Amino acid sequence: MVVLDGKATSAQIRAELAEKVKVLKAEGKKVPHLAAILVGEDGASRTYVNAKVRDCEEVGYGSTLIKLPEETSESELLKAIHKLNNDEDVDGYIVQLPLPNHIDETKVLLAIDPKKDVDGFHPENVGKMTLNLPTYIPATPQGIVEILRRYNVPTEGKDCVVIGRSQIVGSPMSILLSQHNYPGNCTVTLCHSRTKNLRQVCKKADIIVAALGQPGFVTADMVKEGACIIDVGITRVDDSSKKSGFRLLGDVDYNAVATKCSYITPVPGGVGPMTRAALMLNTMKVIELS
Amino acid sequence: MVVLDGKATSAQIRAELAEKVKVLKAEGKKVPHLAAILVGEDGASRTYVNAKVRDCEEVGYGSTLIKLPEETSESELLKAIHKLNNDEDVDGYIVQLPLPNHIDETKVLLAIDPKKDVDGFHPENVGKMTLNLPTYIPATPQGIVEILRRYNVPTEGKDCVVIGRSQIVGSPMSILLSQHNYPGNCTVTLCHSRTKNLRQVCKKADIIVAALGQPGFVTADMVKEGACIIDVGITRVDDSSKKSGFRLLGDVDYNAVATKCSYITPVPGGVGPMTRAALMLNTMKVIELS
Numbered sequence: 001m002v003v004l005d006g007k008a009t010s011a012q013i014r015a016e017l018a019e020k021v022k023v024l025k026a027e028g029k030k031v032p033h034l035a036a037i038l039v040g041e042d043g044a045s046r047t048y049v050n051a052k053v054r055d056c057e058e059v060g061y062g063s064t065l066i067k068l069p070e071e072t073s074e075s076e077l078l079k080a081i082h083k084l085n086n087d088e089d090v091d092g093y094i095v096q097l098p099l100p101n102h103i104d105e106t107k108v109l110l111a112i113d114p115k116k117d118v119d120g121f122h123p124e125n126v127g128k129m130t131l132n133l134p135t136y137i138p139a140t141p142q143g144i145v146e147i148l149r150r151y152n153v154p155t156e157g158k159d160c161v162v163i164g165r166s167q168i169v170g171s172p173m174s175i176l177l178s179q180h181n182y183p184g185n186c187t188v189t190l191c192h193s194r195t196k197n198l199r200q201v202c203k204k205a206d207i208i209v210a211a212l213g214q215p216g217f218v219t220a221d222m223v224k225e226g227a228c229i230i231d232v233g234i235t236r237v238d239d240s241s242k243k244s245g246f247r248l249l250g251d252v253d254y255n256a257v258a259t260k261c262s263y264i265t266p267v268p269g270g271v272g273p274m275t276r277a278a279l280m281l282n283t284m285k286v287i288e289l290s
Numbered sequence: 291m292v293v294l295d296g297k298a299t300s301a302q303i304r305a306e307l308a309e310k311v312k313v314l315k316a317e318g319k320k321v322p323h324l325a326a327i328l329v330g331e332d333g334a335s336r337t338y339v340n341a342k343v344r345d346c347e348e349v350g351y352g353s354t355l356i357k358l359p360e361e362t363s364e365s366e367l368l369k370a371i372h373k374l375n376n377d378e379d380v381d382g383y384i385v386q387l388p389l390p391n392h393i394d395e396t397k398v399l400l401a402i403d404p405k406k407d408v409d410g411f412h413p414e415n416v417g418k419m420t421l422n423l424p425t426y427i428p429a430t431p432q433g434i435v436e437i438l439r440r441y442n443v444p445t446e447g448k449d450c451v452v453i454g455r456s457q458i459v460g461s462p463m464s465i466l467l468s469q470h471n472y473p474g475n476c477t478v479t480l481c482h483s484r485t486k487n488l489r490q491v492c493k494k495a496d497i498i499v500a501a502l503g504q505p506g507f508v509t510a511d512m513v514k515e516g517a518c519i520i521d522v523g524i525t526r527v528d529d530s531s532k533k534s535g536f537r538l539l540g541d542v543d544y545n546a547v548a549t550k551c552s553y554i555t556p557v558p559g560g561v562g563p564m565t566r567a568a569l570m571l572n573t574m575k576v577i578e579l580s
Contacts, residue, residue, distance in 0.1 A: 106423065122417070123413075123414050123415075123417030123418045123420075123421055123423065124413050124414045124417055125413075125417065126416075126417035126420050126421055127412070127413030127414055127415065127416035127417030127418070127419075127420065128413045128417070129417075129420075130413075130416050130417065130419075130420050130457075130461065130462075130465070131413055131416055131457055132457075133396065133413065156484055157484045157485065157486050159486070165468055165469070165470075167420075167421055167422075171420065171465070171468070172420075174464075174468070174480075175420070175461070175465070178455055178461070178464070178480045178482070179455070180455075180482075185482075185484040186484075187479060187480070187481055187482070187484070187485040187486070187491070188479070188480055189477060189478070189479040190464075190468045190477070190478055191477055192468070192470075192475075192477070194446055194447045194475040194476075194477070195447065195477040196447050196449070196477070201477070
């Protein structure tokens with residue numbers, strides 16, 4: 001059994017990107033600059049955004065963090081987005097989700113210049129992904145594809161079950177793994193809340209991508225011997241023994257499942273750090289595609 | 291067993307659209323105007339485009355057919371597209387595919403104004419479809435969804451197998467039937483040339499969408515008793531007994547499969563006419579969405 005080590009792999013990716021930045025600098029070229037807009041005081045969002053800024057510092061990208069108060073109006077946020085669209089120094093940016101309820105998320109995503117949309121959430125980029133054209137792929141699916149590639153996990157002709165049809169993970173994951181690529185060429189079944197006999201469906205899978213957000217949902221009896229398990233779950237559970245006051249739980253019953261499978265991503269240290277690394281890769285891509 | 295009669299259903303749709311056109315006219319409003327660009331002399335393409343023009347006449351839409359010679363350069367075609375983008379009288383238009391080899395299809399599709407892209411092939415529209423936002427859905431998947439809806443075919447929680455991952459049929463079909471909609475909420479497995487054990491996968495399906503272009507591929511032994519069969523295949527086979535010199539064959543062995551299933555689309559007279567009707571629906575949508 002091989003642990004797909006997202007922590008080590010993402011560190012490797014950051015090291016590679018830091019090298020690229022050095023080369024860009026040496027050639028007198030522009031270094032990538034990532035901006036992030038954070039609206040409100042959500043604790044998890046703040047943690048994520050701060051981590052992204054730290055990643056930028058580590059690889060040598062420029063970074064700008066724009067913090068807006070919870071009560072920011074939709075039009076004020078759209079103004080900030082418009083400014084970033086026109087800021088030539090900013091190569092790519094993200095608007096950290098979720099947004100406060102009084103702001104229309106779709107409207108905001110549509111306002112982002114697709115060329116700077118390193119989260120890959122704008123319809124034009126989602127469409128290019130669906131059509132297998134060069135684009136920015138949302139960070140989590142991109143991170144998963146990247147770790148499968150770097151560990152040479154075989155995917156062609158494999159039966160893959162994706163659990164969860166969210167627009168940022170499950171749905172794009174099912175699209176990417178179906179395509180005529182490596183990683184890809186899987187026979188993908190996309191499962192969700194309306195799926196019947198989910199346990200039996202999983203049991204036949206060579207690859208399971210669990211992205212439903214239910215801690216420990218995938219148990220050993222649902223997993224075929226030798227399957228590859230990708231755990232996207234990252235639920236915070238109160239834990240007073242931890243300094244942070246919580247611990248992170250995946251969607252997979254790791255200890256029991258790990259003994260049966262060929263590959264598995266741990267939580268934490270699996271898909272999470274790969275998601276962060278994917279954002280750094282996408283930001284470099286802005287420079288490379290332009 | 292119910293035959294999903296695309297010929298009758300599409301006639302019904304055209305009658306409904308003709309009614310809407312009458313109302314628009316009575317209210318002194320603009321009537322939809324569809325344009326089509328046809329490059330070269332491909333026989334099937336000419337037939338399709340002529341049929342689309344006839345459909346426009348029947349429902350009362352304006353129509354313009356722009357025929358360009360086989361040797362048209364890419365830049366000449368892009369110029370014609372640019373003209374249609376700026377022609378206020380044309381609400382929607384299509385560029386009939388396939389294009390001659392010397393023209394880059396992706397470049398052409400990207401040049402079409404997404405607001406006039408009634409084929410739904412532009413990345414922005416494909417992305418909106420993937421994100422379940424209002425948009426133009428490619429005609430064949432749209433036609434299939436429409437006939438499932440009009441016959442009240444149950445889809446929620448059903449196991450659906452889509453055979454073929456083309457960008458105009460299989461891939462969008464798998465996305466649409468996975469979404470939280472009716473028709474939709476299926477557990478979809480997207481199969482293709484790399485799929486192993488396709489026969490066994492099909493055998494378990496409640497709904498099969500066959501879109502691989504191999505006449506008679508889906509045989510009775512691959513079909514579960516009571517399944518719903520959607521046959522997208524439309525292969526021309528020489529037949530000197532026909533006036534046209536050919537007959538159309540579907541991907542399904544109709545006679546044998548029909549005895550086992552709950553619903554089935556015939557070829558011809560199933561998905562084909564629904565595809566044409568869907569283009570008429572999309573053209574009306576331009577007026578309704580604007």
